C-alpha cells in the first residue's frame with residue numbers, strides 16, 4: 001500500500017513527508033522534484049515569502065545510490081524562514097481560516113492552528129507527488145496541471161498533447177494554457193491586490209497513458225474517484241472537485257453525457273487497448289476504475305482568506321468587534337494550487353497502480369503490468385494453474 005503523511009509547521013524548522021510502500025529499484029530524480037517545488041512557489045500573485053525561500057528536497061531515507069529501496073522514504077524541505085519560537089499569537093481570528101475554530105477545538109492558541117493549517121505544508125505534498133509522478137513515468141503515464149479559470153475569467157483549453165500543453169503552461173505567468181493572455185491576468189491580479197482583495201480559480205489535472213483497471217468498483221473506499229476526490233478536497237482552500245463533466249453532467253440528458261464505445265484493432269497496443277471513446281465526459285473513470293481514457297479532474301479554489309482590507313472579526317481576548325488580523329499573504333495562489341493538485345492526483349494514481357501491479361519492486365510491477373496488458377488484449381491464453389497439492 002503506497003501512502004504518505006506529512007509533518008511540520010509553516011514557520012517551523014522543516015516540513016517532512018514520510019512515503020511508505022514505494023517500490024524498490026526506481027531511480028529518483030531529485031532535481032525534477034526541486035523544479036516542481038520552485039513552480040509551487042511561483043505563479044503571478046504570490047507574496048514576499050516565496051521570494052525569501054527557495055525550496056529544495058532532501059531525501060533522508062529509503063534511497064541508496066540513487067535508487068529506492070522499498071523502505072520508507074523520508075523527504076525533508078527546510079524552512080529558511082524559520083521563526084516559529086519568536087512569533088506571537090494572533091489577536092483577531094481571520095474569517096475563512098481555521099483560526100477561531102481550531103483555537104476552540106484544541107483549547108489553545110490561534111498560532112498553534114494556523115501554522116499547521118497553512119498551505120506551506122503542501123511543499124512536501126508536492127515532493128511526495130513528484131516522486132509518484134516519476135513512478136508513473138516508468139509506465140508511460142504522464143500528468144499535467146493547469147489553470148482553467150482565474151478570478152471568474154474562463155480560459156479555454158486548446159487541443160494538443162501533454163508536451164504541447166506543458167510548453168504553453170510554462171510560458172504562462174498564471175500556469176494556464178493561454179500565455180498570450182499574460183498581461184490580462186497580471187492586470188487582473190494587480191487590480192485585486194490594489195483593492196486589498198484576493199482571487200480564486202479553477203485548476204484542471206489530466207493524466208494520460210493510464211491502463212484499464214486502476215481502482216475498483218468492489219468496495220467504496222477503494223474506488224479511485226473517491227480517493228482522488230478526498231486527496232484533492234484535502235488541499236487547503238479547495239471547495240469543489242469534479243471528474244470529467246462533473247456538475248455539468250447533472251444538467252444534460254444521458255445521451256449527451258455518456259461516452260460511446262468503439263474498437264480500433266490498430267490501436268490495441270495502446271493503453272486504451274483499442275477501445276476508443278469519441279468523447280471523454282466520464283473523465284477516464286467508470287465505476288471507480290480507470291477506463292483507458294485520460295483522467296480529467298478539476299478543483300475549485302476559493303480566494304485567499306487573509307485580506308489586506310480585512311473583514312469584520314473580534315478581538316479574541318475581549319470579544320469586542322475588530323477587523324481581522326492581516327499577516328503577510330498572497331493575493332492569488334491559484335497557479336501554485338495547480339502544481340499541488342497535480343501532485344496529489346499523481347500520488348493517488350500511483351497508489352492505485354501499486355495496488356494493481358504489486359509494490360515490492362519496479363521490475364516486478366513492470367512484468368505484471370505487461371502480463372495484464374497481454375491478458376486484457378486477449379492475445380494470450382490465461383495462465384494455467386501451476387498445480388501443486
Ligand SMILES: Cc1cc2nc3c(=O)[nH]c(=O)nc-3n(C[C@H](O)[C@H](O)[C@H](O)COP(=O)(O)O)c2cc1C
Pocket residue numbers: 047096097098117118119122235236237238302304305306328329330333336337340
Ligand atoms: C498554494 C496555496 C497558498 C495559500 N496561501 C495563502 C496565503 O498566503 N494566505 C492565506 O490566508 N491563505 C492561503 N491559502 C489558503 C489557506 O491555507 C486556507 O484557506 C486555510 O488554511 C483554511 O482552509 P480551507 O480554505 O481549506 O477551509 C493558500 C492555499 C494554497 C493552496
